[in-house]
Every structure is written in structure tokens, then in C-alpha cells.
Amino acid sequence: MSIKSIKKIIILAFFLATTYNLQPTTSFAQSAIPLTVGPARQQITINPGESTNFAIKYYNQSEVPLNGVVSVADFVVDSTDGSPRIIDNIDQGNPKFSASKWVTLSIDQIAIAPNDRVIVSGSLSVPQDARPGGRYVSVYFEPSIGTPSVVGANGGATGIAPRIASLLYIRVNGPITENARISNMFAKSYYEYGPIEVTSQIINNGDYHIRPRGVFTLTNPLGGVVEQASLKEANIFPDALRIFTTTIGQKWMMGRYKITLNAFYGEKAQVMDQSIFVWVFPWRVALVVVLSLIILGILIRAIYKNIILKEASLEEELIAERKEIEKLKKQIGKRE
Amino acid sequence: MKISVKRTISSLVLASLLALQILPYLPQSVQNIPLISTLKKASLFNPSSVDAVGISSMSATLSNPRLSFYGLVGTTITAGDTFGSIKATGTGGDLDTKNLFPGDSIIIEGNTSNLVASISSNLNFTLSTAVGVTAAADAYMYTPQGGTLKVLIYTASDIPNNGSIEVLVPAPATNPNDGIPFAETLLVNGGFDTNGMTNANTACPAGFVAGTKTAGTGPGVPHKFTCNNTSGNPIGLGTPLTVTIGDGTKPLINPAPIQGGHTRGIANVFGIGMKTWSTSNGSGSLLSDGVAKVAPVEGVLVTARVDETLSFTITGIDSTVGGPYCGLTHATGITTTATSVPWGTLNAGYVADANEAVQKLAVSTNAASGYKVYVEENDQMGLEGATCTGTAPSAGQYTFGASSCIRDVGIGLISHSTAVDWTTPTSVFGFGYATQGADAYIAYNTGGVYMARQFADQQGGEDKYATGAEVMSNIGPVDASEVFVCYRISIPGTQPAGYYHNKLKYTAVPKF
Numbered sequence: 112m113s114i115k116s117i118k119k120i121i122i123l124a125f126f127l128a129t130t131y132n133l134q135p136t137t138s139f140a141q142s143a144i145p146l147t148v149g150p151a152r153q154q155i156t157i158n159p160g161e162s163t164n165f166a167i168k169y170y171n172q173s174e175v176p177l178n179g180v181v182s183v184a185d186f187v188v189d190s191t192d193g194s195p196r197i198i199d200n201i202d203q204g205n206p207k208f209s210a211s212k213w214v215t216l217s218i219d220q221i222a223i224a225p226n227d228r229v230i231v232s233g234s235l236s237v238p239q240d241a242r243p244g245g246r247y248v249s250v251y252f253e254p255s256i257g258t259p260s261v262v263g264a265n266g267g268a269t270g271i272a273p274r275i276a277s278l279l280y281i282r283v284n285g286p287i288t289e290n291a292r293i294s295n296m297f298a299k300s301y302y303e304y305g306p307i308e309v310t311s312q313i314i315n316n317g318d319y320h321i322r323p324r325g326v327f328t329l330t331n332p333l334g335g336v337v338e339q340a341s342l343k344e345a346n347i348f349p350d351a352l353r354i355f356t357t358t359i360g361q362k363w364m365m366g367r368y369k370i371t372l373n374a375f376y377g378e379k380a381q382v383m384d385q386s387i388f389v390w391v392f393p394w395r396v397a398l399v400v401v402l403s404l405i406i407l408g409i410l411i412r413a414i415y416k417n418i419i420l421k422e423a424s425l426e427e428e429l430i431a432e433r434k435e436i437e438k439l440k441k442q443i444g445k446r447e
Numbered sequence: 448m449k450i451s452v453k454r455t456i457s458s459l460v461l462a463s464l465l466a467l468q469i470l471p472y473l474p475q476s477v478q479n480i481p482l483i484s485t486l487k488k489a490s491l492f493n494p495s496s497v498d499a500v501g502i503s504s505m506s507a508t509l510s511n512p513r514l515s516f517y518g519l520v521g522t523t524i525t526a527g528d529t530f531g532s533i534k535a536t537g538t539g540g541d542l543d544t545k546n547l548f549p550g551d552s553i554i555i556e557g558n559t560s561n562l563v564a565s566i567s568s569n570l571n572f573t574l575s576t577a578v579g580v581t582a583a584a585d586a587y588m589y590t591p592q593g594g595t596l597k598v599l600i601y602t603a604s605d606i607p608n609n610g611s612i613e614v615l616v617p618a619p620a621t622n623p624n625d626g627i628p629f630a631e632t633l634l635v636n637g638g639f640d641t642n643g644m645t646n647a648n649t650a651c652p653a654g655f656v657a658g659t660k661t662a663g664t665g666p667g668v669p670h671k672f673t674c675n676n677t678s679g680n681p682i683g684l685g686t687p688l689t690v691t692i693g694d695g696t697k698p699l700i701n702p703a704p705i706q707g708g709h710t711r712g713i714a715n716v717f718g719i720g721m722k723t724w725s726t727s728n729g730s731g732s733l734l735s736d737g738v739a740k741v742a743p744v745e746g747v748l749v750t751a752r753v754d755e756t757l758s759f760t761i762t763g764i765d766s767t768v769g770g771p772y773c774g775l776t777h778a779t780g781i782t783t784t785a786t787s788v789p790w791g792t793l794n795a796g797y798v799a800d801a802n803e804a805v806q807k808l809a810v811s812t813n814a815a816s817g818y819k820v821y822v823e824e825n826d827q828m829g830l831e832g833a834t835c836t837g838t839a840p841s842a843g844q845y846t847f848g849a850s851s852c853i854r855d856v857g858i859g860l861i862s863h864s865t866a867v868d869w870t871t872p873t874s875v876f877g878f879g880y881a882t883q884g885a886d887a888y889i890a891y892n893t894g895g896v897y898m899a900r901q902f903a904d905q906q907g908g909e910d911k912y913a914t915g916a917e918v919m920s921n922i923g924p925v926d927a928s929e930v931f932v933c934y935r936i937s938i939p940g941t942q943p944a945g946y947y948h949n950k951l952k953y954t955a956v957p958k959f
Contacts, residue, residue, distance in 0.1 A: 142763045144785040149756035151814045151957040168754070193959040194819045194920070196912040249956065256786045256950070267828055267853060267936065267947035269788040269878075271806065274954040275759050320959070345816065346959050380527050380577075 144254065145172035146275045154280040160239035166232045167277045169252045171223035178222045179254035181231050185209045186249045186278065188348035191312070195278060197249050208349065210246030210281050213237055221252070235281065243285025244318030245349055251276035282319060289377035290316040291323065293385040294352060296372060302391045305360035311372050311385070312354050315347040322346050323383070325374025329359045332366035342374055364391040464489075504601040507719040507739035509701065510594035513746040514715065515628030516546045516553070517703035520586040521570060524555065529564070529574045531555070534585065540630025540704040543569045545711055546745045547590065556586035563590075591628055593642070593698035596741070598690045598721055604734045606682040606723050609675065611658055612651070613729035614690050615720030616641070616670040618663025619702060623670070628703040634715055638663070640700035641670050642693075650691040654678030658728040669720065675727040690721075701743045714742035757812045759820070759955035761785045764805040764931070772805040773881045773891040773933035780804070788934050793947075795940035797872040804934045808919060808953065810886070811927050816958040819920040820930075823911040823954075824902035828853040828878055828947040838907035844876050844939050851943045853878050853936065855901035863903040864915030868895025872937040878902075884930030886919040891933065899935065902951060911954075918953065 147170035157163050171177045185204035186195040198204045201211055217232040233250065256272040295312040307329070315321050325342040340359045347353040359370065371386040470478070470487035477483055518539040521532035535542050544566045547553070551563040555578060562575040582588070598614050606612070617638035621629040626642040646657040651674035658673035672692050676682055693699035702715060709715070718738045725731035766772060766780035781789065781804040788804045812818045827835040827847070835852035845851050856877030861867035866889045869875060879899040881891035891898050903911035910916065919930040 142785055143760055144762075145758065145760040146955075147756050147758040149754035151755045151757040151812060152816070153755075170758075172758075172760075188959045190912070190914065192922070193816060194912065194917070195956055195959050197954070197956065251954070251956075253952075266792040267790040269790070269824075269828070269934065269948065270950040271761060271783075271786050271788065272950060272952045273759060273761050274952055275757060276954060276956040277757070278957055278959065348959055375527075 143173060144177070144273055146170065146177075146252065146254075146273055147172060148252065148275045148277045150277065152278045152280065154282065155235060156282040156284060157235065157237050158284045159237050159241045159243070162234060162236040164232055164234050165279065166230050167250050168228050168230050169221065169223060169275075170228040172226060174225045176222055176224050177254045178220070179252055181216055181219055181221055181250065181252050183211045183214045183216060183233070183248055183250050185211045186247050188351050191352055191354040193345055193348075193353060195247075195249065195276075197251070197276060207242075208245060208247050210235070210237075210279075211248050213241075213246070213281075214248055214250075214279075216250070237281075237283055241283050242318075243283050243287045245320050246281040246283060247348070248279045248281070249276040250279060280320065288316075288318045289321065289379060289381060291321050291347070291376050291381070291383060292316070293372060293374070293383050296370075296385045296387050298370065298387060298389050300389060302364075302389060303393050303395065304362050305364040305391055306358045306362065307360045307364075307368070307370065307389050307391070308356060308358050309370050309372075309387070310354060310356045311342075312352050313347055313374070313383070314352040315349050315376075317349055317377070320346045320348050321376040323374040323376040325372055325383075327357050327359050328371045328373065330369040330371070331364075332368065337361075337364075337368070342372065360391070363393070365393065366391065504599075505721055505737040505739045506599045507741050508597045508599075509699075509741050509743065510597070511592055511698075511701065512714075512741070512743050513592040513701065514546060514743045515592040515701050515703040516541050516551065516588075516590040517628050517630045518542065518547075518588055520555065520582050520584050520588060523584050524578050524582045524586075526579060526581045527577045529577050530567075530571065531574060531578075531588070532571045533588075535570055537585070538630065538706050539587075540706055540709065542707070544572055545569075546704065547572060548746060551590040553588055553590045555582045555588040557582055587627075589628055589703065591626060591640075591642075591698075591700045592743075592746075593639075593693065593700040595691050595693040596639070596699050596719065598692070598719060598739065600688050600721050600723075600737065602682065602684050602686055602688065602723055602735055604684050604723070606676050606734060607725055608679055608681055609677070609727050610681070610731070610734065611676065611724045611727045611729055612655065612674045612688060612690060613720075613722040613724060614672045614692060615722070616663070616672070616692065616699070617717045617719075618665055618668060618670050620665040623664065624662040626700055628700050630703045630706045632706050634705050635666055637702045637705060637715060638665075638717065639670070639702060642697050642700050644693065644697045644699070646672070648692070648694050648697040649674065650694070651675075652688040652690065654680075654682065655688075671729060673727070673729045704745075711745060714744035716740050716742045753813070755812075755814050755957075757814060757818055757955060757957050758810065759953070760807075760809040761953060762807040762809065763787075764807055766800075766803065766805045770805075772803075772931050773883050773897060775799050775803055775933070777803065783934075790936055793936065793938055793942075795938055795942065797937045802872065802936050806932045806934070807929055808932060809927050809929045810919065810921075810925060810955060812957060813924045814957040815924060817920065817922040818925070818955060818957050820918045821911045821916065821954045821956070822902055822918045823905050823909075823952050824855075825950045825952070826852075826906035827855050827904060828949045830943060830945045830947055832948060834906060836906070838904050838909060843941075845942050851945070853938055853942065853947045855879060855904060856899060856935070856937075858899075861899065861901060863901045863909050863911070864913045866894075866898040866900045866915075869897045869899040869935065870895070872935060876937045876939050876942075878934070878936045880935065881933045882918060882930050883933065884919065884928070886921050886925065886928045887930045888915065888917045888919060897933075897935070920958075922958070 149168050185198040215234050221229045223229045253274040294314040298309045327340045329337040331337050340357045373384045375382050467489045471490045518541040519534040521534040552560050557580040558578050564573040564575040566572050619638040620636035624641045631637045646660040649657040649672045655674040658675040661671040663670040722736040723734040763784035765782040766777040779800045783804050783806050829835045830851040833850035835847040854877045856879035858875045859867045881899045903909040
């Protein structure tokens with residue numbers, strides 16, 4: 112084999128190898144984006160004029176890197192089930208509870224390697240004249256998802272982007288008003304059968320969120336405690352109302368029952384309570400019982416009348432007949 | 448003269464020796480006279496038992512070697528409080544919370560037993576239930592730690608019938624039998640509290656029954672527990688014998704750390720004495736004895752902090768695999784990715800395989816409050832990304848002012864927060880979604896066949912937080928709770944040609 116031939120073979124091999132490497136490879140769109148944030152909720156207590164730091168971890172559990180933004184936004188809770196409303200527009204935050212302007216993140220763009228995490232640290236600087244009470248912010252991560260690519264001349268596509276948020280509760284120390292009450296407590300006034308579903312509304316008029324603890328007590332018409340059920344522990348945002356629903360009692364109940372909610376809240380363990388009355392009467396069962404008793408009475412009466420009385424009457428008749436026969440026998444005897 | 452003196456002395460010595468020989472045969476009351484008891488050991492006929500060289504082997508084991516907690520209240524714990532603090536100075540044996548653990552049963556002066564819920568700091572702790580009676584500063588509080596003390600010996604000499612075993616347990620100087628592990632000033636004054644035990648709380652080896660139990664009174668006067676051999680036979684040397692002191696009803700209470708002089712992690716060592724005697728209840732002649740050591744020390748709290756986390760996953764779905772999704776099965780269909788729903792080329796006329804797509808949302812959280820997932824769209828699907836002003840077409844099915852868009856589905860009262868049954872996608876056009884899963888706000892088949900909603904249109908100012916606009920939620924912790932989001936799109940035959948797109952954003956957030 113000549114040197115020229117060897118050169119040709121090498122060049123051909125190089126060409127083929129290069130061509131092979133330049134073949135477009137199949138790329139797979141990301142099939143899943145698993146994100147985790149921790150802690151999901153955290154609380155910071157701080158004095159006016161002081162600063163502190165906090166950290167939030169974002170995990171990328173996918174096999175591809177994720178780039179995105181980390182941002183701070185105020186949030187409030189204006190629903191009755193504790194769902195936070197993130198105020199994306201910083202200027203629309205409720206100044207009473209806003210703290211997003213006090214928070215500075217160490218970084219606002221992050222890249223999380225596959226199966227890795229990034230710790231985002233933040234600093235919180237509370238102004239000296241800050242009003243004591245609760246301030247609430249969320250820190251969220253939003254991966255950058257581009258506009259969906261064109262797949263045809265006439266068609267459509269929808270891009271999907273996740274966002275995952277962590278909540279930060281800030282307590283600015285100082286004279287904080289604690290004021291809450293049971294604004295309403297209700298249940299249907301009448302139940303045919305237990306148990307009774309009771310709904311109570313607790314409104315927090317204080318400056319900081321509360322987490323009431325308490326029990327519902329069911330008392331029977333004689334004053335005896337039938338059952339107690341705990342109030343589900345849940346945070347109530349300041350200036351917000353939260354609804355608690357519980358079920359108490361057994362199926363078989365009868366009479367006018369009293370349901371009392373005794374709860375306490377806040378650092379001073381302030382007490383709140385309210386009661387309602389509910390009638391429980393299984394009228395259909397009662398009707399069936401009464402009707403059954405009536406029918407039973409009628410049956411007994413009929414049996415008494417038709418059998419016992421009749422039998423007595425027949426016995427009397429029989430006795431009379433016997434007497435008659437005896438009388439006739441005597442008369443016949445006299446004739447003979 | 449000299450000879451007679453010598454004889455006299457010899458006779459006296461001989462008489463004395465002879466007299467010594469009969470001492471063991473004198474009445475017991477005479478033998479108990481200390482001088483007689485000592486002299487009779489010289490008898491050659493019936494030598495008394497002599498002290499053994501020691502028990503051949505001995506061990507003492509505490510079932511719970513943790514030191515008791517004894518501290519003083521730092522700041523007054525008011526009735527109704529669940530928060531307690533420990534005084535960092537003074538006469539408490541524990542001046543911090545390092546010997547107090549969650550789940551400990553703590554007794555605060557004037558109150559009944561309570562449970563420690565958590566340790567808040569070096570000096571503070573929380574209780575599982577509120578205290579019933581106010582405990583002023585300097586009131587005592589303690590968590591008795593104790594259990595059984597098991598003493599095992601291998602005797603070096605026989606224990607005769609009616610002989611006995613005696614166990615000696617150090618008694619503290621202060622109230623050694625009241626169940627409260629008081630903190631002594633010196634280690635030598637420390638000991639175990641017998642907690643009102645009787646001999647019934649002593650378990651003896653086979654062949655023995657519990658004898659007298661005598662409470663100690665402090666240093667040098669230990670608690671005495673005895674077991675008497677009632678087997679009718681002597682117990683041979685080398686026999687393993689186990690005496691267990693304390694039981695489930697009356698545990699032996701371990702000492703608390705001494706006042707201000709205890710180093711955390713360093714055990715306090717106490718000697719447990721064991722003797723065997725020739726007669727019952729630890730009397731008669733000492734046959735053997737020995738001392739074993741026990742060393743109570745603070746427990747070690749093993750802790751691990753678990754962050755409260757929220758995990759949210761969007762997964763693309765091949766609609767031909769699995770299912771049915773929202774009541775529909777697909778022979779051919781659209782495969783979504785985590786970041787896109789590629790409708791491809793859309794034609795007029797609804798066909799499930801071309802106009803339906805599915806994604807899966809999954810949430811895990813250990814947050815006790817639960818979670819919620821919201822969804823929003825930046826705008827309705829505009830031709831080449833054009834703005835679709837408003838929430839509904841200004842004319843017809845796709846005209847939004849100067850723009851052409853694929854509208855959000857319009858049927859009845861449907862909105863981003865109100866679901867309506869979308870049963871006729873061939874004639875009702877637009878883009879919408881239904882959901883399937885336990886945590887879905889409304890399942891596709893609740894109240895209809897395909898209960899659809901619009902996405903909250905941010906361009907149109909729709910509130911994604913409105914009641915009914917959520918995608919999925921739960922009021923407690925969940926593990927990989929899944930909801931399938933079924934996207935549906937349908938366009939009229941007159942829909943202008945071109946590429947329509949918009950963007951959805953899912954926000955996962957813990958509940959407050």
C-alpha cells in the first residue's frame with residue numbers, strides 16, 4: 112500500500128468520523144421540572160432599627176440545569192382558608208404589612224445544577240421607625256421558560272412556567288396589639304341525626320398573626336358534656352378572618368344541645384368563647400316508633416276484644432247454658 | 448516459788464484456752480456480747496465463719512442510667528402558661544436545659560405531672576399542656592429518672608439455709624425516700640431515692656424471698672435491701688444470684704446532678720454494696736461482700752432538624768400512555784413537556800387526539816398548613832404573540848380589536864373561577880382546562896362531563912387568587928399529591944392562519 116493510499120484512507124476516515132459527529136442528535140424536551148423550596152415558612156423576630164439574615168434553599172431535582180430569577184414580594188391573606196395572595200407589584204402592597212422593601216437578596220438570578228441546590232441568603236433591615244407588628248413577604252424562584260417554539264405555519268403552543276414560593280413572617284417587636292374574637296359561630300338549627308357540623312369564624316383585629324387554640328364542647332340538654340373536639344390550629348393573618356369547621360357529636364342524639372367554643376390566642380393567652388344551641392331530633396324514627404306503638408295498641412285492643420272478651424262471654428254463655436240444662440234436668444226429674 | 452508461779456500461769460492459760468473452746472456452745476444471747484463474739488473466734492471446736500476474701504464476681508446495672516433533672520423555676524410560670532424557664536443560678540442541680548428532653552415527664556411545684564413539648568433554648572422549654580397552678584420563681588421542678596437496679600453476684604462462699612443477701616444502695620442526705628431527686632450540695636451526699644419502696648419491690652433469686660427493706664438516711668447509712676434463703680438448702684459458692692431493686696410501679700430514682708458542681712457528660716459514680724450473711728435479713732456472720740459501681744450520667748439528645756419544605760413538579764405527559772385523562776382515552780395524541788403544550792397545527796373541528804393535551808402537577812409538603820397551586824396566563828393565545836385586549840373577543844370568536852386570538856373558551860358563565868360543563872367542543876370554541884385528581888379544586892366530572900375553566904388572564908386583569916381559581920390545594924401535609932391538568936383547544940373554521948401562543952404560570956405556595 113502506497114503512502115498516498117494510506118493518506119486517502121486517513122482522510123476518508125477523518126471525513127466519515129467528522130460527518131458522523133456532525134449528525135444532529137435527538138434532543139429531548141424537559142419532561143419534568145421538580146422544584147423544592149425549604150423552609151416553606153419561617154418566622155423572624157426583630158427589633159426596629161436592627162438587621163438580620165435569613166436563608167432559603169431551592170432544589171432542582173431534575174436532570175437539567177435550571178436558570179431563573181429569585182424575587183421578593185409582599186403577601187397578604189384575604190381568604191378565609193389561609194391562602195396567601197402574593198402581591199407581584201411592590202407598589203400595591205398593603206403598607207401595614209409590607210416588608211419587601213426591607214429585604215435584600217444576595218442574588219436575584221440563580222442557576223441550579225441538576226440534582227443540586229442553591230442557598231439564597233437575604234438580609235432584612237428594619238427601619239428605626241417601623242411600626243411594631245407583623246410583616247409578611249414571600250421569596251420565590253421562577254425558572255426562565257422561553258416562548259414556545261413554532262412547530263407549524265398554522266398552529267399554536269402554550270408555554271408553561273412554574274413558580275415556587277417560600278413565606279417569611281416577620282415580627283417587629285414593640286407594643287403589638289392582640290385583638291381577636293369569634294365573629295360568628297353557626298350550625299343548622301335543627302338536625303335529624305348527629306353529628307353536628309359547626310362552623311366558627313375568628314377574626315384577627317390585631318397587628319400580628321395569631322394561632323388560636325381551643326376546644327368545641329358539646330353539652331346535652333341535662334348539662335352533661337357529651338364530647339369535645341379540638342379547634343384546628345391555624346394561623347390567622349392580621350385583619351383577616353378564618354373559618355374553622357368541625358364535626359361533633361354522635362349519630363343518635365335527642366334534644367337541645369349546646370355547643371361552646373372556648374379558645375385562647377396570643378402571647379397573653381387572651382380568651383374568647385361563644386355558644387350556640389342546636390336541636391337534634393330523629394323525627395322519622397320517632398314517628399315510626401309512635402306509629403308502631405299505636406298499631407301495637409290497636410292490635411292489643413283487638414286481641415283483647417276479640418279473643419279474651421269473647422272467650423269470657425262464651426264462658427258466661429256456657430255457664431248459663433249449663434244452668435239451663437241443670438234446670439231442665441231437674442224439671443224432667445220432677446215429671447218422672 | 449518460781450515453779451509455783453509458772454504452774455499457776457500455765458494453768459490459767461490452759462484454763463483460758465479451754466474456756467474459749469466452749470464459747471460457741473454458750474446461748475446465742477451470750478454469744479452476741481461483742482467481747483464474747485470476738486473471743487469465740489479462737490475456739491478450735493466450732494470456729495465461727497470468717498469474712499470471705501470477697502465475692503468472686505459482681506456487677507450492678509441500672510436499667511435507666513440517666514441522671515434525674517432537678518432545677519428551679521427561672522421566671523414565674525403563670526397558670527395557663529405552657530412556657531417555662533430554668534433558673535441559671537442557685538441551688539438547682541440543673542442550671543440549664545441540657546438534662547431536659549422533649550417527652551420528659553416534668554413535675555413543677557404545686558402541679559401534677561406534665562410533658563415537656565420542646566426545648567426552646569438553653570434556659571427555656573415548652574410544655575404540652577398549660578400549668579394549672581402558678582409556679583413562682585425558685586419553685587422546684589424535676590423529672591425523676593429511674594428504673595431498676597440489677598445486682599448480680601457469684602458468691603465466693605456458701606449461703607446457708609436462712610442465710611441472706613444484702614444490697615446496700617447509697618441514700619441521699621435529703622429526703623431519701625420521697626421520690627423527688629433533690630440536688631445535693633456534694634457528691635458524697637448524693638444517692639438514690641427509694642421512692643417509698645417496700646420489700647415487695649425487690650425481686651430475689653430463685654430460692655430466696657425478699658426480706659426487710661430499710662430506707663437509708665444519708666451518707667454512711669445506705670438503703671438496705673435483703674433477700675433470705677428459704678430454699679431449705681445452702682446455696683453453693685459460685686452460684687449466680689441476681690437481686691433486682693425497683694419495678695414498674697416503684698422505680699428506683701436516680702440522683703440529680705449536684706448543685707453547681709456537675710460537669711455535663713461526666714458520670715457521677717456511686718458504689719453499690721453486696722453482702723451475704725449467715726442468717727436472715729442481713730444478720731449473723733458476714734460471709735462475703737463486695738462493691739460494684741454505677742455511674743448515672745445525662746442522656747444524650749439526638750436531634751435532626753427537618754426543614755418544612757414544599758416540592759412542586761410539572762411533568763409532561765404522553766396522552767396515549769396511561770389515562771384516561773379527564774374521561775378521555777387517546778389512541779394518538781399530543782405529548783407535552785414540562786414547559787410546553789405543543790398543539791402543533793390546529794384545524795377546525797374538534798378531535799380529541801389533536802385538541803386535548805395533558806400535564807401532571809405533583810406537590811409534596813410537610814407543612815401542617817398545606818399548600819395551594821394557582822395558575823395564570825399572561826394573555827389569551829395571540830396570533831404571533833399579539834396582545835388580546837380584554838377577556839372576551841370584541842367581535843366574533845377570535846377578534847380582539849386589531850388582533851386575532853384563540854380566545855379563552857366561552858360558554859355560559861364560565862370564567863377562571865367558575866367551571867362549566869364543556870360538552871360540545873365542536874361548536875364551542877376556545878382554550879380551557881379541566882382537572883383530575885384528589886387535590887383538584889374541581890374534578891372534571893363533578894357536576895358534569897368535562898367541567899372546564901378558563902385560565903386567569905393577566906392581561907385582562909383576572910384575579911388568579913379569586914375563590915375558585917385555584918388548580919389544586921390541600922389543608923395538610925401531602926406526599927406526591929397528583930393532579931392532571933387536561934388542556935382543551937378548539938377553533939372555528941374561520942380562525943385566521945398563523946402561529947398562536949401564550950404562556951401559563953403555575954405558582955405553588957404553602958398556605959399561611
